[in-house]
Amino acid sequence: MAELSLTGIAKSFEDTRVLEGISFDVHDAEFVSILGPSGSGKSTIFNLIGGLYQPDEGDIKLDGESIAGKRGSISYMPQSPSLFPWRTLLDNVMLGSEIVGQQDREASLQMIEKAGLGGYENAYPHQLSGGMKQRAAFIRSLLSPQPLICLDEPFSALDEFTRLEMQKWLLSLWSEYKRSVLFVTHNIEEALFLSDRVMVLSDRPARVKKEFKIPFERPRDESLLLTEEFLEWKKAIYNELRMIT
Incomplete structure (x- = not known):
């Protein structure tokens, strides 16, 4: 079981405020993605959850226990293998x-x-x-x-075909093992295809600007990517991101 909760997280580096009042949950066996403009603090959130940084304000809990500033509580997969x-x-x-x-x-x-x-x-x-x-x-x-896996743009360096194959493979393995996953990506299609929920961050200092609960049933097939409903959701998230930049 893995229930992650971030409450009122704020973080600054020198005079630069990176995060402001970040609050969200990742429920047990849930797949949640974070989207946001470059430099909005997505990786900083991971570093805080992983205990590499201490939040200036707020708390991070895993299964009800504070893990703020504690290392070793999560499994982390960076962009490079x-x-x-x-x-x-x-x-x-x-x-x-x-x-x-x-x-x-x-x-x-x-x-x-x-x-x-x-x-x-x-x-x-x-x-x-x-x-x-x-x-x-x-x-x-x-x-x-560790019960929670944080994935930081793990497929960003792959070509489009390989990336889609890896997304399908990830979903098949995740559906079998049902670990809680927090996933960072710049790719709207990827976030929609993989996730139960997608959170859009604002520009710096980052806040959770909007949350989208994705309605597509599982298991998901690549044919979903060409449906009208998928394209409408992609457009909605794109417009939300466009208003930020």
């Missing part, structure tokens, strides 16, 4: 569980097989494609013991 080049794929995906002494080789191998990476267990990162590296990084997140 961040695989260690000297470790095999298997050793990389077991890293998070290894750190806390909970590694399970058999479960890791099963997850690698489900991710379509069977046969690459002993391959090194330089032998993998970009999409394969991202799959490995996400498996590592799933195998880590």
Whole structure:
């Protein structure tokens, strides 16, 4: 179970106010995305949740317990896969569980097989494609013991076709394991396709300007992207973002 709650979060760096009164929740097994203009503080929110920064105001709770300023409470996947080049794929995906002494080789191998990476267990990162590296990084997140996964634009460096394939793969794996996910992206289509809710941030200092509850049923297929309803939702979010910039 993972229930994340941010209440009245404010953060400044020197004389620059980055966040102002940020409040939102991520419920158990929910997929929530954050959209906002560049420099609006999306990554700062992740760094606060991960305990790298301390909020100037407000509190961050996970399952009712304050985690403000505490590290190790979440699993985090950055834009780049961040695989260690000297470790095999298997050793990389077991890293998070290894750190806390909970590694399970058999479960890791099963997850690698489900991710379509069977046969690459002993391959090194330089032998993998970009999409394969991202799959490995996400498996590592799933195998880590923390109940909440924060994904920071994990597919931004991929081409459009590979990106869509990775989105579908992510949804299939997420629907099976049902971890709570907070996802940062600049891509409106991606946010709509993946999420239960989408939050739009204002320009700096960032506030939650508007929240969209996405009505599309699950499981979701790529044919959804071409429907009139999807395009109407995309237009609504686009217009909200356009009013900010």
